[in-house]
Amino acid sequence: MKLTIPKICQALSPTWCPGCGNFAILKSLQQAVAQLKIAYEDLVIVYGVGCSGNMADFNRVYGFHALHGRAIANAVGIKLANHRLKVIVVAGDGDTYGEGLNHFLSAARGNHDITVLVHNNQMYSLTTGQSSPTTDKGTATKTTPPPTGVIEQPVNPLSLALAANAGFVARGYAGNARQLIDLVVQAVKHPGFALVDIFQPCPTFNKRNTYQWFQQRVYDLTTQKHDPQDQKAALVKAQEQEKLPIGLFYQNEKSQAYHQQLPQLKQKTLKQQWQARRQLKSLLKELK
Amino acid sequence: MPSMAANSLTKSATAFNWKIAGQAGEGVMVSAKLLAKAVMRHGWQAFNYLEYPSLIKGGHQTGQVYAAAKQAYCQYRRLDLLIIFHQQGFVEHQDEIDARTIVFYNSDLIDESILKKYPQFKAKLYPLPFFSLAKQAASQQIAANVVALGASAYVLGLKRKVLSKLIKEEFQAKGQKIIKANLAALQIGHDAAAAQLSPLFKVTSKQTKQLLLNGNEAVALGAIAAGVQYFSGYPMTPTSSLMHYLAAAQQHYPLVVKHTEDEIAGINQALGAAYAGVRAMTATSGGGFALMVEGLSLAGVTELPIVIAYGMRQGPATGLPTWTSQADLQFVLRAGHGEFQRVVLTPGTIQEHFELTQQAFVLAEKFQIPVFILSDKYALESHQTMAQPQLSYALKRYAMVKEQDLPKDDSYRRYKLTRSGVSPRSVPGQAHGLQVTNSYDHDEFGFATEDAQLTKQQIDKRQRKLKGIAQAIPQPVLLGPKKAPVTLVSWGSTTNVILELLTKTKKVNAIHLPCVWPFPSKQFQQLAQKAQKLVMIEGNATGQAQQLIRQQTGLVIKDSVRRYDGRPFYVNDLIKELKLK
Numbered sequence: 019m020k021l022t023i024p025k026i027c028q029a030l031s032p033t034w035c036p037g038c039g040n041f042a043i044l045k046s047l048q049q050a051v052a053q054l055k056i057a058y059e060d061l062v063i064v065y066g067v068g069c070s071g072n073m074a075d076f077n078r079v080y081g082f083h084a085l086h087g088r089a090i091a092n093a094v095g096i097k098l099a100n101h102r103l104k105v106i107v108v109a110g111d112g113d114t115y116g117e118g119l120n121h122f123l124s125a126a127r128g129n130h131d132i133t134v135l136v137h138n139n140q141m142y143s144l145t146t147g148q149s150s151p152t153t154d155k156g157t158a159t160k161t162t163p164p165p166t167g168v169i170e171q172p173v174n175p176l177s178l179a180l181a182a183n184a185g186f187v188a189r190g191y192a193g194n195a196r197q198l199i200d201l202v203v204q205a206v207k208h209p210g211f212a213l214v215d216i217f218q219p220c221p222t223f224n225k226r227n228t229y230q231w232f233q234q235r236v237y238d239l240t241t242q243k244h245d246p247q248d249q250k251a252a253l254v255k256a257q258e259q260e261k262l263p264i265g266l267f268y269q270n271e272k273s274q275a276y277h278q279q280l281p282q283l284k285q286k287t288l289k290q291q292w293q294a295r296r297q298l299k300s301l302l303k304e305l306k
Numbered sequence: 307m308p309s310m311a312a313n314s315l316t317k318s319a320t321a322f323n324w325k326i327a328g329q330a331g332e333g334v335m336v337s338a339k340l341l342a343k344a345v346m347r348h349g350w351q352a353f354n355y356l357e358y359p360s361l362i363k364g365g366h367q368t369g370q371v372y373a374a375a376k377q378a379y380c381q382y383r384r385l386d387l388l389i390i391f392h393q394q395g396f397v398e399h400q401d402e403i404d405a406r407t408i409v410f411y412n413s414d415l416i417d418e419s420i421l422k423k424y425p426q427f428k429a430k431l432y433p434l435p436f437f438s439l440a441k442q443a444a445s446q447q448i449a450a451n452v453v454a455l456g457a458s459a460y461v462l463g464l465k466r467k468v469l470s471k472l473i474k475e476e477f478q479a480k481g482q483k484i485i486k487a488n489l490a491a492l493q494i495g496h497d498a499a500a501a502q503l504s505p506l507f508k509v510t511s512k513q514t515k516q517l518l519l520n521g522n523e524a525v526a527l528g529a530i531a532a533g534v535q536y537f538s539g540y541p542m543t544p545t546s547s548l549m550h551y552l553a554a555a556q557q558h559y560p561l562v563v564k565h566t567e568d569e570i571a572g573i574n575q576a577l578g579a580a581y582a583g584v585r586a587m588t589a590t591s592g593g594g595f596a597l598m599v600e601g602l603s604l605a606g607v608t609e610l611p612i613v614i615a616y617g618m619r620q621g622p623a624t625g626l627p628t629w630t631s632q633a634d635l636q637f638v639l640r641a642g643h644g645e646f647q648r649v650v651l652t653p654g655t656i657q658e659h660f661e662l663t664q665q666a667f668v669l670a671e672k673f674q675i676p677v678f679i680l681s682d683k684y685a686l687e688s689h690q691t692m693a694q695p696q697l698s699y700a701l702k703r704y705a706m707v708k709e710q711d712l713p714k715d716d717s718y719r720r721y722k723l724t725r726s727g728v729s730p731r732s733v734p735g736q737a738h739g740l741q742v743t744n745s746y747d748h749d750e751f752g753f754a755t756e757d758a759q760l761t762k763q764q765i766d767k768r769q770r771k772l773k774g775i776a777q778a779i780p781q782p783v784l785l786g787p788k789k790a791p792v793t794l795v796s797w798g799s800t801t802n803v804i805l806e807l808l809t810k811t812k813k814v815n816a817i818h819l820p821c822v823w824p825f826p827s828k829q830f831q832q833l834a835q836k837a838q839k840l841v842m843i844e845g846n847a848t849g850q851a852q853q854l855i856r857q858q859t860g861l862v863i864k865d866s867v868r869r870y871d872g873r874p875f876y877v878n879d880l881i882k883e884l885k886l887k
Binding site for chain 1: 475516517518519523527530531532533535536538555556557558559560561562564566567568570571574575576577578579580581582583584586600601604608694695697698699700701702703716733734735736737738739740741742743744745746752753754
């Protein structure tokens with residue numbers, strides 16, 4: 019049975035703060051999945067821990083609510099065990115670019131066929147407002163009080179992904195659901211690692227990067243002459259700071275996913291290749 | 307020719323001890339493995355213990371083989387034949403020789419004036435220019451390890467045909483030229499020894515069906531026999547070669563081996579694969595497992611099956627990377643925040659490593675829990691002969707729902723409250739099996755909950771598994787005579803040394819624990835009650851299993867022998883410590 023929006027919604031009601039960017043991201047994801055016409059049982063969403071990860075209770079799908087930082091690692095294992103599944107990771111900026119950065123970079127350079135949606139609110143919000151790896155320099159938070167605010171420079175997720183040779187790098191915005199749906203659809207269809215970093219205003223704890231703030235800065239990449247197959251141009255675009263481009267930065271059209279390069283997965287998935295009988299003969303020869 | 311005269315008098319041997327000492331990169335470990343294999347092909351048993359420092363070239367490393375016509379469970383200190391490539395060998399091994407020990411020293415590096423520096427080194431010393439003989443026969447010094455093998459085979463009375471066949475097999479992949487060179491090295495070693503002395507004895511051969519493998523190979527083979535399909539981990543001594551073995555096996559089986567970015571990914575990828583429905587495992591040592599601990603807790607609450615092969619080495623921290631230990635028992639028993647079920651298997655012999663690994667996969671899947679194979683550098687990197695196991699293994703799946711049994715109205719409950727505590731699990735891809743596998747406390751569907759009653763219900767459900775687990779784990783066994791003045795207690799690899807001790811004395815018997823968690827209290831007490839005096843033998847400073855036994859049974863074992871210097875136990879030390887002579 020194909021997934022439909024009512025079907026996927028039949029879980030619990032969201033518990034996010036009124037005005038949270040996560041609502042729009044959730045609805046965009048549900049719309050995208052419906053558009054993709056994925057069979058009900060062939061979608062797995064792996065959730066990180068944070069406000070975004072709480073979405074685990076709001077979707078009625080095969081879910082895996084992971085540990086903070088580790089969702090990508092679980093997702094890679096799921097995909098390699100059964101590569102017919104569509105595997106989406108829903109996690110936050112702290113989860114993906116802080117605690118789990120090593121997994122993020124490794125999955126990107128391994129080109130594991132998973133879609134990573136990062137709800138980037140530039141803040142740790144489920145723990146009541148501490149700085150995250152993407153918090154702007156100078157921002158005062160509970161863990162980085164005045165006078166200095168955050169001393170570190172923020173990480174640039176898109177540059178990191180591009181440097182790790184991610185094959186699909188995009189940025190969405192919770193304030194532009196139409197574009198976001200399209201980006202998620204493309205990302206899931208992309209045969210390989212796909213990042214959609216999503217600007218997600220947090221009205222409760224992030225008083226700096228508000229809807230109004232984003233509204234004044236974001237612009238659609240397609241309104242400019244940008245070739246998404248040009249990795250170098252994507253790197254330049256990713257570095258823009260005054261105005262913030264959203265859309266598809268880069269897509270490698272020759273992408274070959276990790277599992278597609280494993281000879282033992284050429285015909286069938288690992289799951290399908292369960293053997294009710296195992297023979298040891300070929301291995302014992304060299305032990306005799 | 308002295309050898310001609312001596313041959314008719316040469317007696318048949320029943321056991322011998324051999325050692326080769328050289329630097330890393332000189333192939334002494336290969337010599338040792340080949341010698342052990344040669345012994346096996348005579349129908350004997352062998353145990354090959356390796357010592358090496360944590361470096362790639364230089365240093366001082368050894369391979370030593372105890373060979374016996376009947377059982378061989380561990381190494382001995384006193385040697386019949388010792389081969390020394392470098393002067394350092396005289397310093398390191400002076401306590402392992404006596405006046406009857408034959409020593410071949412490398413006269414390319416060690417001349418007679420150097421020998422005078424070691425007056426206490428009283429053995430039968432024979433010069434052998436290993437390096438120049440290797441160059442002469444094989445055009446390269448690296449073949450000195452095969453020259454040593456040739457000399458050894460002669461002195462130990464091993465059949466030359468057996469050795470040359472082994473050389474052909476070992477170097478098959480490297481081509482005819484290399485095979486020929488090494489056969490020449492074997493011959494020149496044999497001749498150089500024969501020119502100086504007679505064989506010590508002869509080894510009479512018989513037909514047996516055996517394998518020679520180390521603990522890592524046994525665990526890997528057990529995992530393959532059990533249907534492992536996904537392995538993810540990060541290299542760490544002493545379990546790296548387990549991953550190497552499985553990685554190579556990918557070409558023969560539907561198996562994916564992933565060298566991950568860290569141990570955290572190692573356990574989390576394996577849990578992902580388990581969730582998707584394949585049998586999964588990881589392997590590591592202490593430091594790596596420290597990183598996996600949160601993932602272990604995840605396995606506990608999500609109720610996912612996973613097998614963790616754990617090779618203990620001397621800690622804390624980086625410790626002694628290439629030396630053995632049994633000091634992580636309490637860590638493994640207690641690791642992970644929160645309360646959940648686990649099984650800790652502690653195999654002794656190499657054969658038991660093979661068998662318990664198969665059982666580990668069944669236990670993990672049946673009860674949806676993490677299962678440890680807790681071993682150590684000593685067992686995992688030592689080779690031992692074992693009887694050839696059956697070649698074919700019929701496999702079953704456990705505690706998984708069939709798609710046709712899933713309710714069409716999507717009312718399936720992943721964490722259904724059951725009497726056994728085990729809830730049959732669905733896997734992605736099955737229609738109507740939707741569920742959330744959740745690291746949060748959850749309700750029966752898997753949705754997160756903070757409800758007090760629901761939380762308690764799920765914890766109680768997981769606790770109820772204990773009853774079934776306790777009935778399914780391997781039980782303690784009594785080794786040796788039914789009655790003895792002293793009963794030793796051991797777990798894991800130390801049992802090998804105890805088994806060897808039992809071949810030397812009737813004054814002790816022993817209780818071996820192949821599983822320490824859940825602790826088999828009832829069965830252990832039944833055995834312990836019959837003991838006149840219990841002595842705990844284990845490789846740590848604080849008596850970790852001794853504490854565990856007291857905690858679980860109330861039984862206080864007063865006497866113990868502990869070793870915690872990175873070295874394994876030796877039979878002769880135990881005889882002395884236990885005053886058995």
